[in-house]
Every structure is written in structure tokens, then in C-alpha cells.
Amino acid sequence: MSKILQKGFLALAVSTAMGFAHADIVVAVAAPLTGGNAAFGEQLWRGAEQAANDINAAGGINGEKIKLVKGDDACEPKQAVAVANRLVDSDKAVAVIGHFCSSSTIPASEIYDEAGIISITPASTNPQVTERGLNGEFRMCGRDDQQGIVAGDYIVDVLKATKVAIVHDKDTYGQGLADATKAQLAKRGIKEVLYEGLTRGEKDFNALVTKIRSSGAEVVYFGGLHPEAGPLVRQMREQGVNAKFISGDGVVTDELVTTAGGPQYTKGVLMTFGADPRLIADGKAVIEKFRSSGYEPEGYTLYSYASMQAVAAAFKGAGSTEGAAASAWLKSNPVETVMGKKEWDKKGDLKVSDYVMYEWDDQGKYHQK
Known part of the structure; x- marks a missing residue:
């Protein structure tokens, strides 16, 4: 093979690899996927997965598709830190849906904040989740x-x-x-x-x-x-x-x-x-979709679905997956979700708790x- 032809194949390989690198928006779901609280991890995964599928089917985010990756923290703080580092360094996640336990969310969110990526917990209710002044930390639930x-x-x-x-x-x-x-x-x-x-x-x-x-x-x-x-x-x-x-x-x-x-x-x-978000009219079609597949969207399932909707809205609104821009947009704009309209204050807390x-x-x- 000639050097010119070799260079041509090399350029094609590089451009293809670059295309794949930019073809997906990597969003992580961090939750207890094993252990005693795995039922909650399944709720978070099911909700985020269905939301990602629905968003991708509608054209994705700014023309790019969402790719989900899992992070199992088992509701253990040390494991949550290890998972967070992996999601940032190896998986190159630009957003995180999670964690579930506050004791996992608090240390993991420090890593996401340092990396400049947005994270939304569907379930962590300890006040310190949003009281530490982190720029990109949000929650889709209330506070203790x-x-x-x-x-x-x-x-x-x-x-x-x-x-x-x-x-x-x-x-x-x-x-x-x-x-x-x-x-x-x-x-x-x-x-x-x-x-x-x-x-x-x-x-x-x-x-x-x-x-x-x-x-x-x-x-x-x-x-x-x-x-x-x-x-x-x-x-x-x-x-x-x-x-x-x-x-x-x-x-x-x-x-x-x-x-x-x-x-x-x-x-x-x-x-x-x-x-109960299952009683809200905004989510009727999504709830029926879950039930037709044999899964009841109990607990935090719809909270996780709504969290993914918020991430997508922030990236679309900001025109970028850059954490600071997405965070600023989310703190200034309401988002229509499967759980109704949601708005956040400057701390990342919902303006209305129910x-x-x-x-x-x-x-x-x-x-x-």
C-alpha cells in the first residue's frame, strides 16, 4: 500500500473516530444498582433510560443522541467517589443523573463540580446537597x-x-x-x-x-x-x-x-x-408507555425521567453541553417535565416542594x- 493511500486511510480513521466521539452526549446514571437499595437504583435507571430513548427518538439534543452509562455506588460514599471519578475520567460524562443516597451524592458532587459538569439528583434530600455553593448541582426532589x-x-x-x-x-x-x-x-x-x-x-x-x-x-x-x-x-x-x-x-x-x-x-x-407524579396529567403518555412494557413507574422513576428532561432542556437552551452554561440556563428558565413545570433557585433547589x-x-x- 502506498504512503499516500495509507495516509488517506489514517485520515479517514481519525475523522471517523472524531465523529463517533462527538456523535453522542454521554449522560451517566449513578445509583445503587446492587445491594440492599438496588430497587431504587432500578427506578433511577428505568426513568432515565426511557427519557433518553424518547428524547433520542425526537431528534436528540441539538442533533446529537444521548448515550447512557451506569455507575453503581451501592449507596456507599467511598464507592460513590470511585464511581464519580470513573464517570468523569473514563466515560467522559457531561451530565449525571444521581446519586440516590445523600451520603453518596454529597462527596460525588464535589468531583462533578470540579470537572465542570452538571448533575441532578432525583432523590437526595439532605439540605447539604445544595447548601455548599456548588455551581452545577441540582435536585428534582424536595429537602429534608x-x-x-x-x-x-x-x-x-x-x-x-x-x-x-x-x-x-x-x-x-x-x-x-x-x-x-x-x-x-x-x-x-x-x-x-x-x-x-x-x-x-x-x-x-x-x-x-x-x-x-x-x-x-x-x-x-x-x-x-x-x-x-x-x-x-x-x-x-x-x-x-x-x-x-x-x-x-x-x-x-x-x-x-x-x-x-x-x-x-x-x-x-x-x-x-x-x-404522586403518576397522578399528574403531564405524564399520562409516558406512564402508559411504562405500564404497557410491564413496569410500574413507582417511587423515583418519573423523578429520574424528569431529571433527564431537565438536562436535555439545559443543553438545548444553552446550545452547549458545557456545565456552567447549562447550569446558568437551568437556574433562569422553567422546564416542562413529565411531573409538570419545574423551576430552580440559585442553589439548585426546586422553587416549589410538594x-x-x-x-x-x-x-x-x-x-x-
Whole structure:
């Protein structure tokens, strides 16, 4: 082969490679895809995947297609940092949908901020996610200091309880949410009769249940996730402790029923979560698409779908995938999403939060009260 021909093939190979490099907009989905909280990871992945497919089918972003990559953090902070570095350095992601656990989102977002890429968490509610002054960090959900107000007021105004036990899982999210509820109860004149932490991964809560019984609690508020909430409420019921059990958005999955051992244990459990996005008209077509494929878009599925819509809108609006430009656009413009119109303040928080109370029924399903 002549040198001229070789050069021609080399130029073609280089231009083709460059074309592929610029043909896709790499967006990462970072979530617990394995481990005890994998059900939430599946929600985030399913939502982002469907949104990316729908956006690509409509022409993509500024003529380019979205390519999704996965980052499994297992809800472990150290693993989240390793995943974040990989997504930035190896996968060359220009945006991240995630993480799920606040304890993962907080350290990982430092890496995304340093890299100058935008990240939107569909689920992390700890206030510190957006209180650190990071330019490109957003959330598609509310905050624990908002969620705690709703829970605290419900305990006082609706349940009329005066004896409340507060339990948390010692994690950034769980303890933060428990403390936010505790603070609201204090504002309403209620001092908790018990404040205890448990360890994530633990399954035997008999000693804790004994303390709850001894406290005379009428309500047990739990800040944490479903792998611990399920066994805790089951062991309470098995030991005859019938105090009302309330938790937050960390138990918004059918897996709560599984970890509890059946709907007979979760019946009557209350939880705070955003107004059910499956009831919003804006998402009807997308919801039907999920259901026709045999998947129920519960929990954070539509939050993740909306997060992808926000990323796409920001890149389109800014005319660029550059993080600072996309962030500035998103903080100045509303976005029509599957969950309705969303707007963000300068911190990256939603301007409107819509926490409400839900209750689990005897069939193992939750319903907005």
C-alpha cells in the first residue's frame, strides 16, 4: 500500500473516530444498582433510560443522541467517589443523573463540580446537597427540612400524638431526616420520648423494640431506608407494639413490603413523599408507555425521567453541553417535565416542594392521603 493511500486511510480513521466521539452526549446514571437499595437504583435507571430513548427518538439534543452509562455506588460514599471519578475520567460524562443516597451524592458532587459538569439528583434530600455553593448541582426532589415539617405537623395535628420515639440509621439521609422531624416537633412543643440510632444492614431490632415499648411511644418516626424499616416494623408488630409507624421517602418502594415480610406488617405505615407524579396529567403518555412494557413507574422513576428532561432542556437552551452554561440556563428558565413545570433557585433547589403523606394498605400498596 502506498504512503499516500495509507495516509488517506489514517485520515479517514481519525475523522471517523472524531465523529463517533462527538456523535453522542454521554449522560451517566449513578445509583445503587446492587445491594440492599438496588430497587431504587432500578427506578433511577428505568426513568432515565426511557427519557433518553424518547428524547433520542425526537431528534436528540441539538442533533446529537444521548448515550447512557451506569455507575453503581451501592449507596456507599467511598464507592460513590470511585464511581464519580470513573464517570468523569473514563466515560467522559457531561451530565449525571444521581446519586440516590445523600451520603453518596454529597462527596460525588464535589468531583462533578470540579470537572465542570452538571448533575441532578432525583432523590437526595439532605439540605447539604445544595447548601455548599456548588455551581452545577441540582435536585428534582424536595429537602429534608421541608419533609420534616410535613411529618412533624402531621404527627401533632392529625395523629394528636404527644409521645414520639425517633429512630434513625446514623446515615446522612436518615439521621438528617429524623433530626428535621425532631426539630419541627420541638417547635410544636413535643419532646421525643426516645431518640435512638440503628446500624444499616442490621436485622435484629428486638432490643430497640423493647426500648420503644418501654417509652410508651404512640408514634415511631424512622429516618432511613426500607431494608431496615421493614424488619423494624415487623418486629414491633410481632412484639405487640402497635404505635403508628412513620417514615420518609426512603421507603417508597414495594420492597418495603418484602423486607417486612408481607403487607400484614406494613398496613397503616405512613410516609412522606412528593405528590404522586403518576397522578399528574403531564405524564399520562409516558406512564402508559411504562405500564404497557410491564413496569410500574413507582417511587423515583418519573423523578429520574424528569431529571433527564431537565438536562436535555439545559443543553438545548444553552446550545452547549458545557456545565456552567447549562447550569446558568437551568437556574433562569422553567422546564416542562413529565411531573409538570419545574423551576430552580440559585442553589439548585426546586422553587416549589410538594410533600404529602401516604399510607400503605393491606394489599402492600401505598396511596396518597
